[in-house]
Amino acid sequence: MSLASLVRKLEQFVRLSPVDHAILNRASTERVRHFAPRVDIVREGEKPKDVHLILSGWAYRYKQLEDGRRQVVSFFLPGDICDVNVFILREMDHSIGTITAVSIADLSRDFFDRVAAGHPRIVTAFWWETLVNAAIQREWTMSLGQRTALERMAHLLCEIWLRLRLAGLTQGDSCDFPLTQGDLADATGLSKVHVNRTLQELRADGLIVLKGKTLAVPNLDRLMRAGLFNPNYLHMDHEGRQLDAGMTPSDAAAG
């Protein structure tokens, strides 16, 4: 539905000009598609022609083994861009599926060429997006390899929380949270049963309130400590610029 999350996120990092805004605005309204929850947008082996920008809704990237074991390798939140690889690599090595209903804008090769030619701030901002995604992927490697179930879950929730906040999608200490325990299991490499146990433990410790499709984080600092969460990998600041005016203590820890 809206470009707001992308712009808000990118502007944390570079100032975009009015012309930049106009370019992004046009690109994100020209070719929009809508998907139902729990369907695939792109499948492994395909060769999509466009880059996808998530306008609204949640999605994930996942890979699957022949025997059905499935790993979510990243989450896409509103404002995220998937598959810059599309113009270079021959085929997708993973699939992308929706969690909720999702609207996406298709960004053409042509659009990126025009941006590359005349809009360096946008280029920089897109690079930032790409590099942060790579950093997130490394951090997931760390989580899966070294963190315990509890740490892993706390870490993932912190990450999602901060990314949502950056996109302007948190309200106070709570946010929409459409992931099922099965989704969390596929993302953390844990079984569904153990995800349930782990969430109970986080609840019992007062670190999260998770009910229905809403998550509340009453004390982000404590959750971060439980997940051994160091926010540096999200690179939410740049050249001395901090996250936001009016930061809370936990904002500062995150910046």
Place this chain on the structure above:
Amino acid sequence: MSLASLVRKLEQFVRLSPVDHAILNRASTERVRHFAPRVDIVREGEKPKDVHLILSGWAYRYKQLEDGRRQVVSFFLPGDICDVNVFILREMDHSIGTITAVSIADLSRDFFDRVAAGHPRIVTAFWWETLVNAAIQREWTMSLGQRTALERMAHLLCEIWLRLRLAGLTQGDSCDFPLTQGDLADATGLSKVHVNRTLQELRADGLIVLKGKTLAVPNLDRLMRAGLFNPNYLHMDHEGRQLDAGMTPSDAAAG
């Protein structure tokens, strides 16, 4: 010592002109540094000024938790390029250390600007390198989240094998292999003891011959099957171009 591995690797993917060769050649001989085995090249929190190209030797990217738990998040082999992020992100979110003695060439921002302006094939090739690294990172996420110890180890060995072969660093069915069992443990998220058990099992199954600092893979196809290895994520082909003339059956499987 040599640019050969980089050029060989990139040329699998794009044809480079004589001028491109000259550019790369000059960049990789201007500012070369040498490191001893088992030292850090860059540390988390630093802000390096250059991109590093590995001319010879093996290195790794790793992250560490406060309590010392350590995860290798990727390996750098000769011809690999690290840290394109250097020009955009504020500070390193991980460290890079050497395994063997290593020679690197420092590539300046200026070099990249010149390449971007006038050498599109090199730009494309560097993009390919970056995107394949991202794909590898996703595959590691998959491995750590879903594969068993045996599958994980077999998968990692397949990956290293194919990357070495692409760089021209295999001889017949064997190659140099300077990783210790401790390195493998840090990369697979297993304990050293279990790495040892797992290697024994691979040996007993005749899938690998690993002795001293040499690895032999008598039957790559079988090792690939043991690791549920699908080489698509390495994107070793492009626009219908295949790996090599004179492919063996397992080459074909890898392409």
Place this chain on the structure above:
DNA sequence: TGTGCAATGTAACATACGTTATTGATCGGC
């Protein structure tokens, strides 16, 4: 306003992998 299916919760039991400890091989440096 039920009714059916997906999601969540719980329990009992199984196991892949971790931990600690010790021994024997390898190897670079004096």
Place this chain on the structure above:
DNA sequence: GCCGATCAATAACGTATGTTACATTGCACA
């Protein structure tokens, strides 16, 4: 050509997490 340190190998034992099974809740849709 020894010596200390690192690396590899093996064993005994511990545990975090997986598996199977089933009950409960919640919610979309008839």
